[in-house]
Amino acid sequence: GQQLNQSPQSMFIQEGEDVSMNCTSSSIFNTWLWYKQDPGEGPVLLIALYKAGELTSNGRLTAQFGITRKDSFLNISASIPSDVGIYFCAVFTSGTYKYIFGTGTRLKVLA
Amino acid sequence: GAGVSQSPSNKVTEKGKDVELRCDPISGHTALYWYRQSLGQGLEFLIYFQGNSAPDKSGLPSDRFSAERTGGSVSTLTIQRTQQEDSAVYLCASSLVGSRRTGGGYTEAFFGQGTRLTVV
Numbered sequence: 395g396q397q398l399n400q401s402p403q404s405m406f407i408q409e410g411e412d413v414s415m416n417c418t419s420s421s422i423f424n425t426w427l428w429y430k431q432d433p434g435e436g437p438v439l440l441i442a443l444y445k446a447g448e449l450t451s452n453g454r455l456t457a458q459f460g461i462t463r464k465d466s467f468l469n470i471s472a473s474i475p476s477d478v479g480i481y482f483c484a485v486f487t488s489g490t491y492k493y494i495f496g497t498g499t500r501l502k503v504l505a
Numbered sequence: 506g507a508g509v510s511q512s513p514s515n516k517v518t519e520k521g522k523d524v525e526l527r528c529d530p531i532s533g534h535t536a537l538y539w540y541r542q543s544l545g546q547g548l549e550f551l552i553y554f555q556g557n558s559a560p561d562k563s564g565l566p567s568d569r570f571s572a573e574r575t576g577g578s579v580s581t582l583t584i585q586r587t588q589q590e591d592s593a594v595y596l597c598a599s600s601l602v603g604s605r606r607t608g609g610g611y612t613e614a615f616f617g618q619g620t621r622l623t624v625v
Contacts, residue, residue, distance in 0.1 A: 400547075436509070436596050436616030437548070482547060491536065491555060491602060493614060495548040 400483050400496030407473055408504050415499040416467040417483030425486040426459050426466040427493070432479045440481075441468070473503050507531075509617035511597050517623045518587055526582045526620045530599030537580050538598040538614065539572060548596065554580060555602055587624045594619040 400417045407413055417426075425444055429437035441452050443459035443466060450457055456469045470477055483496040510529040518524050530537050539551040550564035554574040565571070569587075574580040584591055600614040 398547075434618065436598070436618050438616070439613050442613065484548075490561065491553060492550055492561070493538065493540075493548075493598075494550070495540075497547040 398483055398485065398494060398496035400499055402499055403497070404500035404502070406502045406504060409473060409475060411473055413470040413473055413477070413501060414467060415481060415483075415501075416465060417496050418465040419485065420464070422463040423485035424463065424488060426457075427484040427486065428455075428457050428466070428468045429482045429484060429495075430479050431482065431498075437482055470501075473501075475503050475505055477501060478503050509597055509599050509615050511595075511617035511620050513620060514618060515621045515623075517625060520589060520624055521586055523583065523585045524587055524622065526584075526595050526622070528580045528582070528597030528599075528617060530578065530580070530597070531615055532578075534599035534601050534615075535577070536600045536602040536614075537574055538600075539580070539582050540596045540598065541566075542594045542596060542619070544593070551582070551595075584622075587622075589624045592622055592624045594621050 398417050398419050427442050428440045430440050431437040440455055441450050441457040443450055446459055446463045447461045448459045454471045459466055480498040480500050482498045484493050486493055509531055512527045535556045537554040540548040541551055542548050552565055552572045553561040569585045572582045596616055596619045598614040598616045601612050
């Protein structure tokens with residue numbers, strides 16, 4: 395089936411550092427999404443990308459939709475302890491109205 | 506309510522018992538999704554409901570799993586004869602499919618907090 399490969403699987407960083415994670419697919423998708431999941435909660439949408447090459451920011455978060463429509467990356471600048479959580483990339487399949495999720499990047503921030 | 510509500514938040518059941526998990530979507534949202542999240546894993550699609558259309562059941566892992574959505578609102582996911590491998594967090598999401606957005610009909614899906622199912 396369709397798969398999203400997300401990397402890294404986990405990372406420990408120092409507070410104040412910048413973070414980068416990415417997501418790739420073997421198929422083309424027209425809508426890429428980044429979610430964050432806090433412990434015991436459901437995922438919450440951070441950024442949605444609709445156009446190849448698009449670069450979108452949300453506060454300290456910046457995400458880009460790859461020009462090939464097969465990848466995306468998420469950057470977090472100047473990380474803080476509350477950035478801890480699991481970050482998922484996802485795509486929306488307009489034909490079947492499904493969301494396909496990556497396996498997640500677990501972020502831990504060391505104060 | 507203001508968000509997607511799931512109940513119970515935690516459920517411990519004995520192997521072989523049936524369980525029902527409930528999802529109250531955001532009022533007015535026509536699309537409802539169930540996902541399963543096993544420990545340390547991503548989200549696995551289970552089933553999708555859209556309005557009065559036949560649900561997309563392509564993600565249900567076995568015939569022990571079923572779901573219904575009554576009156577286009579509340580949904581119940583039922584797992585019969587539970588097995589230990591069914592232990593996971595079951596997440597429900599709803600969205601307002603059909604709004605005009607770039608990219609072919611996508612609108613944001615809002616997730617509930619999930620039901621953590623433990624089969625012992």
